[in-house]
Amino acid sequence: MPIYGNRSFARSFGSFCFKEIDKMKKFTVLVSLVLISLIAVSAFAPAEKQNATIVEERQTERLNQFLLHVQKLKNLVLTKAPLDKVKDQYFAVRIAFKQWEYLGEYADPTVVKDKINGAPLRKIERNTFGINIVEPKGLQALDEMIFSGGTYVESEVLPVVAELQDVLTDLKNIRYPVYDRVVIEASRTELIRLFTLGITGFDVPASGHSIKDAEVVMQTMHSDLKLYRETFSKINKIQTQQLFAELSACIQYLKTQQNFDSLDRLKMLTEYLNPIFKKLHYFHKESGIEMIQEVSNFLPPLNLNADNIFAANLLDESKYIGLPNQLNSPQLVALGKTLFYDPILSSNNERSCASCHNPSKGFTDGNPKSLAMGFQGTLSRNAPTLINCVYSERFFHDLRAEALEDQIEHVVLSEKEFNTTIFTMLDKLNESKEYQQLFQQCFKNTSTEQAISNQNVSFAISAFVSSLRAFNSPFDKYVRSESKVLNNDVKRGFNLFMGKAACGTCHYAPLFSGTVPPRFEESESEVLGVPENPYAAVLVLDADMGRSAARLKEQVGFFEHSFKTPTIRNIALTAPYMHNGAYKSLEDVMDFYNHGGGMGIGLDVPTQTLPADSLHLTKSEIKDIISFMQSLTDSVGLTSMPTSLPKYDKHPEWNIRRIGGRY
Numbered sequence: 001m002p003i004y005g006n007r008s009f010a011r012s013f014g015s016f017c018f019k020e021i022d023k024m025k026k027f028t029v030l031v032s033l034v035l036i037s038l039i040a041v042s043a044f045a046p047a048e049k050q051n052a053t054i055v056e057e058r059q060t061e062r063l064n065q066f067l068l069h070v071q072k073l074k075n076l077v078l079t080k081a082p083l084d085k086v087k088d089q090y091f092a093v094r095i096a097f098k099q100w101e102y103l104g105e106y107a108d109p110t111v112v113k114d115k116i117n118g119a120p121l122r123k124i125e126r127n128t129f130g131i132n133i134v135e136p137k138g139l140q141a142l143d144e145m146i147f148s149g150g151t152y153v154e155s156e157v158l159p160v161v162a163e164l165q166d167v168l169t170d171l172k173n174i175r176y177p178v179y180d181r182v183v184i185e186a187s188r189t190e191l192i193r194l195f196t197l198g199i200t201g202f203d204v205p206a207s208g209h210s211i212k213d214a215e216v217v218m219q220t221m222h223s224d225l226k227l228y229r230e231t232f233s234k235i236n237k238i239q240t241q242q243l244f245a246e247l248s249a250c251i252q253y254l255k256t257q258q259n260f261d262s263l264d265r266l267k268m269l270t271e272y273l274n275p276i277f278k279k280l281h282y283f284h285k286e287s288g289i290e291m292i293q294e295v296s297n298f299l300p301p302l303n304l305n306a307d308n309i310f311a312a313n314l315l316d317e318s319k320y321i322g323l324p325n326q327l328n329s330p331q332l333v334a335l336g337k338t339l340f341y342d343p344i345l346s347s348n349n350e351r352s353c354a355s356c357h358n359p360s361k362g363f364t365d366g367n368p369k370s371l372a373m374g375f376q377g378t379l380s381r382n383a384p385t386l387i388n389c390v391y392s393e394r395f396f397h398d399l400r401a402e403a404l405e406d407q408i409e410h411v412v413l414s415e416k417e418f419n420t421t422i423f424t425m426l427d428k429l430n431e432s433k434e435y436q437q438l439f440q441q442c443f444k445n446t447s448t449e450q451a452i453s454n455q456n457v458s459f460a461i462s463a464f465v466s467s468l469r470a471f472n473s474p475f476d477k478y479v480r481s482e483s484k485v486l487n488n489d490v491k492r493g494f495n496l497f498m499g500k501a502a503c504g505t506c507h508y509a510p511l512f513s514g515t516v517p518p519r520f521e522e523s524e525s526e527v528l529g530v531p532e533n534p535y536a537a538v539l540v541l542d543a544d545m546g547r548s549a550a551r552l553k554e555q556v557g558f559f560e561h562s563f564k565t566p567t568i569r570n571i572a573l574t575a576p577y578m579h580n581g582a583y584k585s586l587e588d589v590m591d592f593y594n595h596g597g598g599m600g601i602g603l604d605v606p607t608q609t610l611p612a613d614s615l616h617l618t619k620s621e622i623k624d625i626i627s628f629m630q631s632l633t634d635s636v637g638l639t640s641m642p643t644s645l646p647k648y649d650k651h652p653e654w655n656i657r658r659i660g661g662r663y
Contacts, residue, residue, distance in 0.1 A: 050180075051180060051183070051227040051228055051231075052178045052179050052180050052182070052183060053178075054227060055103070055178050055183055055224050055227065056177065056178035058223075058224065059100065059103050059104070059176075059178060062096070062099045062100040062104075062220075063100055063104070063168065063171060063172060064172070065096045065099070065100075066093070066096040066097055066099075066100045066168060067165065067168040067169065067172065068096075069089065069092045069093045069095075069096045070093055070161060070164050070165050070168060071165060072089055072092070073086070073089045073090060073092075073093050074158070074161045074162060074165055076089050077154050077157050077158050077161055078154075078158065080154055083146075083152050086146060086152075086157075087146060087147070087207075090142060090143075090146055090207070091207075091209060091212075093139070094139065094204075094207075094209055094212075094213060095212070095216050097116070097117070097139060098213050098216040098217050098220070099216060099217075099220045101117075101190070101217065102186050102187060102189075102190035102193075102217060102220060102221055103176075103178065103182070103183075103186050104116075104171075104176075105117075105186075105189075105190075105193070106182065106185065106186035106189055106190070107182075107186075108176065109519055111167065111171070114134075114137075114138075115137060115138055115163070115164070115167045116138045116139065116164065116167060116168075117138050117139045117140060117203065118136070118137065118138050118140060118141075119136075119140055119202075120136040120140045120141040120143070120144045120205060121136060121558070121609060122134065122135060122136060122558050124553060124554060124556065131553055131554075131555070131556060133556065136160075137160055137163055137164070138160070138164060139164070139203075140203065140204070140205060141160050142157065142160055142161065142164075143203075143204050143205055143206050143207050143209075144205050144206045145157050145160070146206070146207070147206035147207040147208075148206045149206075180228075180287075180289045181284075181289050181291065181292065181295075183224055183225070183228070184228075184280055184284045184289070185284075185291075185292055185304055187221045187224075187225060187280055188277055188280050188281065188304060189302065189304070189518050189519075190217060190221060190518070191273050191276060191277050191309070192277075192302070192309055192517055192518040193517060193518040194214050194217055194218070194273070195265075195268070195269060195273050195309060195509065196504070196508050196509050196510075196517040196518065197505075197508070197517060197518075198210055198213055198214050198217065199211065199214050199263060199265055199268060199499075200265075200498050200499070200502070200504040200505050201260065201499070201502060201505060202504075202505040208260055210260065211254055211257050211258075211260060211263060214254050215251060215254040215255060218247065218250050218251045218254065219251055221247070222244075222247045222248070222251060225243075225244075225247070225280075226244070228283075229244065231283075231287060232283050232287075235283060235286045235287060236282075236283075236286070239282065239283070240283075242275075243276065243279040243280070243283075246271075246272055246275050246276050246279075247272075247276060249271075249272065250268070250271075250272035250273070250276070253267070253268070253272070260499060260500075261499055261500040263495075263499060264495060265494070265495050265498045265499060266479075266491050266494050266495055269309065269479055270478075270479055270481075273309065274308055274309055274310075274479065274480075274481075277307070277308065277309055278307040278308060281304070281305070281306075281307045282307070291304070291305070292304060293305075299316070299319070300319070300520070300521060301315045301316050301317075301319040301320065301391070301519065301520045301521060302314070302315060302316075302518060302519055302520055303315060303316045308479075308480050309479075309509075309510060310471065310476050310479045310480055310509075310510045311471075311480065312469070312471040312472070312476075314510065315391055315511075315520055317390045317391065317466050317469065320390050320391060320392060320393070320403075320404065320466070321390060321403060321404045321405060321462050321463075321466055322403050322404075322405055322462075323405065323459050323462055323463055323466075327442070327443070327459060327463075328463055329442065331438075331441055331442050332442045332459065332460055332463045333463045333464050333467050334464075335438050335439065335441075335442050335460045335463075335464075336459075336460035336461045336462065336463045336464030336465070336467075337464045337642060338438070338642050338645065338646065339353075339457060339460055339461050339464070340352065340353040340354060340357075340461055340464050340465070341353070341354050341641055341642050341645070341659050341660045341661075342645050342646070342657070342659075342661075343355070343657050343658065343660075343661035343662070344428055344429070344432075344645070344654065344657060345412065345418055345420075345425055345428075345429075346373070346417075346418040346419065346420060346661070347418060347419045347420040347424070348373070348374065349654060349657045350374075350657075350658075350661055350662045351373060351417065351418055351661050351662065352660055352661030353411070353461065354641075354660040354661060354663075355370075355371075355660070355661040355662060355663055356370040356371075356379075356383040357383060357385075357386050358660075358663060359635070359638065359639035359640075359641065360639060361573055361574065362385045362387060362570040362573030362574040362635060363385050363386035363387055363468065363635075363638075364382070364383045364384065364385050364573070364574045365383045365663065366575070366576075367382070367383070367576075367581065368382060368576050368580065368581025368582065369381060369382055369580065369581055370382070370383045371663075372416035372417075373415070373416055373417060373418075373419050375662075377416070378416075379414075379416050379417070380544065381397050381544070381579050381580060381581075382576065382577075382578065382579055382580060382581035384397065384566055384574075385566070385567065385569075385570055385573075385574050386465050386468050387468045387469070387470050387567075387569065387570050387635060387638065388468070388469055388470060388471075388511060388513070388567055388569055389404075389465065389468070389567075390404060390465065390466040390468070390469065391511050391513070391515050391520065392404075392513070392515055392523045392564075393515070393521060393522050393523040394523045394564070395407055396410070396550075396564070397546065397563045397564050397579045398525075398546050398547045398549070398550035398563065398564070399523060399525055399547055399550065399551075399554075399564050400550035400551055403462075404462045404465060405455075405458035405459060405461075405462040406458070408457065408458045408461055409422065409454070409458070412425055422454045425457070426452055426453065426454065426457070429452050429457070430449075430452050431648055431650060431651065432646045432647065432648050433649070434646035434647055435452065435646045436448055436451070436452065438646070439451035439452045439456060439460075442456070442460065443456055468638050470569065470570065470634040470635055470636070470638060471510075471634070472636065473569070473631060473632045473633055473634035474486065474490075474631045474633075475490065475494070475628070475631040475632055476510075476632075476634070486631070487627065487631075489623070489624045489627040489628075490624075490627050490628050490631045491628075492621075492624040492628075493624035493625045493626070493627045493628025493629070493631075494628045496617070496621055496624060496625050496628075497625050497628055497629070500615065500617070500621075501615055501617060501621070501625055502611070502615065503568075503593075503625070506524070506526055506565050506610075507565060507567070507568050511567055511569070512567050512568045512569055512632065513565060513566060513567035513568075513569075514526070514564060514565025514566070523564060523565075524564075524565050525546070525547050525559070525562040525563055525564050525565060526562065526563065526565050526609045526610060527558075527559075527560070527561050527562045527605060527607050527608045527609045527610070528561075528563070528578075528592075528597045528598060528608065528609075528610050529541060529561065529597045529598015529599055529601075529603050529605035529608045529610070530561075530563075530578045530579065530582055530592075530597075530598065531582060531598065531601070531603060532580070532582065533582060534582050534583060534588065534592065534601075539601060539602060539603060540603075541561070541598060541603045541604070541605060542561070542579075542582065544561070544579065544580060545560050545561060546559070546560070546561050546562045546563045546579070547559040547560075547562040547563065547564075548560045548561075548562065557607060558607045559607075561605065561607070562607075562609075563579045568629050568632065569632045569633075569634070570632065570633055570634065570635060571586065571629050571630075571632070571633075572586075572629065572630040572632075572633045573633060573635065577589050586626045586629065587622065587626065590617070590622045590625060590626065591622070593610070593615065594614060594615045594616075594617045594622065595614060596610070596611060596612040596613050596614055596615075597610040597611075597612060598610075599612035600612050600613070600614060641659055641660055642659055643659075644659075645657065645659055
């Protein structure tokens with residue numbers, strides 16, 4: 001046996017030493033040898049498993065159980081078992097999935113979204129040249145197939161279950177290492193997911209299993225986090241006690257809830273999820289465990305340094321724009337603001353960005369469709385708000401622009417908007433010495449001639465538009481515990497919005513837009529079936545083809561009449577509503593949704609993604625939902641306009657142009 005594995009090593013070494021040293025030193029040496037013995041035994045004894053290793057082993061077993069239950073479901077479908085048995089086994093699959101989900105999705109969110117638990121909608125395969133249509137797959141597709149109330153067809157269910165089995169079998173051959181950092185970050189990410197996609201019913205479009213799902217998720221995270229209780233207690237014993245009390249209380253609360261509609265989601269957010277989210281962040285920081293930004297340069301927009309799900313810094317706006325970080329500065333934002341309000345960019349020096357995005361109207365214009373150049377007719381669509389618009393993967397109602405800075409070119413070249421060319425616009429800017437100086441200050445590493453370029457104009461305007469961020473509404477302040485006052489109708493409205501009314505399954509919190517949590521990387525569109533004129537005696541579907549007419553690769557039937565899901569933040573300021581401005585009031589919009597969209601009011605919309613059945617909302621409930629939406633109003637500090645515009649020595653007639661242009 002090697003000496004480092006022999007516990008008698010210390011004793012033998014001691015006997016040898018006593019023969020060689022003076023008797024007067026025996027006591028001192030004895031103490032030293034005791035210490036040596038203790039060190040030798042502790043250092044070379046088998047080490048206890050690290051917490052992360054235990055969690056990783058648990059996660060491996062969870063995947064095995066997930067796969068096992070999928071295989072059982074497949075066998076039941078193959079043998080044409082009664083539907084009740086299929087449903088029971090599907091629920092067993094869901095429980096196994098939810099036990100695996102928080103770490104599984106954190107490790108490989110793309111696989112989970114595309115193959116395990118994606119929305120039950122047809123998609124176009126990404127990163128391919130052709131139009132390759134991907135049929136719905138995974139658990140949400142199964143949820144609809146098994147529980148929608150229609151005819152249950154084994155031949156349709158079986159391929160989906162078989163493919164899910166294949167995906168999980170492949171995952172068994174991949175090791176996703178679990179570290180202490182991963183356990184905490186995955187838990188915090190899952191809290192966002194649970195709140196935005198879980199208890200809203202998004203994950204289970206037909207079965208209504210969302211409360212049980214949430215309970216299983218919380219139990220799993222609680223079990224894994226208990227491994228860290230001793231570590232957390234050494235940091236702060238009181239905070240640790242509070243954390244685990246909140247975890248337990250959340251689980252117990254979910255156990256008592258049997259009705260989806262009556263679940264108090266505001267209580268869940270303020271009493272459980274936000275406090276847990278904050279404390280886990282505190283312990284992560286204080287523990288010295290590395291954070292994701294210390295080990296990776298490829299970070300999602302989700303900022304795990306935020307300590308509240310409704311924190312103003314939950315998302316990193318720089319992840320959505322192509323503006324290099326070293327260029328972004330207060331000076332560039334100021335230049336972008338000047339350009340935004342300057343009609344010099346248009347051919348007639350009368351139109352500016354603010355002509356259609358008026359700060360006093362939530363950066364919209366109050367018209368059903370924006371007025372065209374020279375007030376000759378209108379544009380084809382309603383002007384969307386620019387507040388918080390930076391938090392998108394793609395832009396415009398039809399999602400045709402890939403980046404915020406791409407939008408300016410569309411506006412400049414449009415005959416109905418700025419009606420000019422890029423070269424003409426740049427030439428005009430270059431004729432102003434003031435503009436030359438402003439651009440040179442912002443783009444110091446370029447020559448004066450190169451500073452005023454198409455790209456730099458786009459960068460500047462993008463920097464300003466990305467600064468139009470607002471997360472300090474009365475509702476935000478309440479859920480961040482900055483205010484203790486929130487009207488009861490707003491509270492009821494929020495719970496309806498996130499629950500019975502199903503608004504939160506398309507307008508995802510906390511942005512309340514179509515930017516999909518928990519990573520907030522993808523922008524969604526919906527087919528609602530909006531009529532051309534909802535007040536007409538005979539209703540007709542609006543002819544605008546939306547997304548399917550915007551890009552060659554998206555010219556498919558299921559994108560016809562599909563439009564980007566906008567934010568409902570500041571919705572009180574941005575009437576009229578919808579892409580065509582067809583609805584004059586929020587009451588009318590809610591009535592449209594309450595009836596089930598276009599199909600619900602009798603229009604032929606075969607690709608409608610909005611459920612066509614009635615929401616059965618009462619007038620009182622609709623009023624409460626509107627009160628909640630109005631509580632999201634916040635444009636403070638965003639509406640100031642420049643006091644002057646750059647001057648032109650050679651064109652004094654240009655110096656009388658109106659700040660903000662003509663509306």
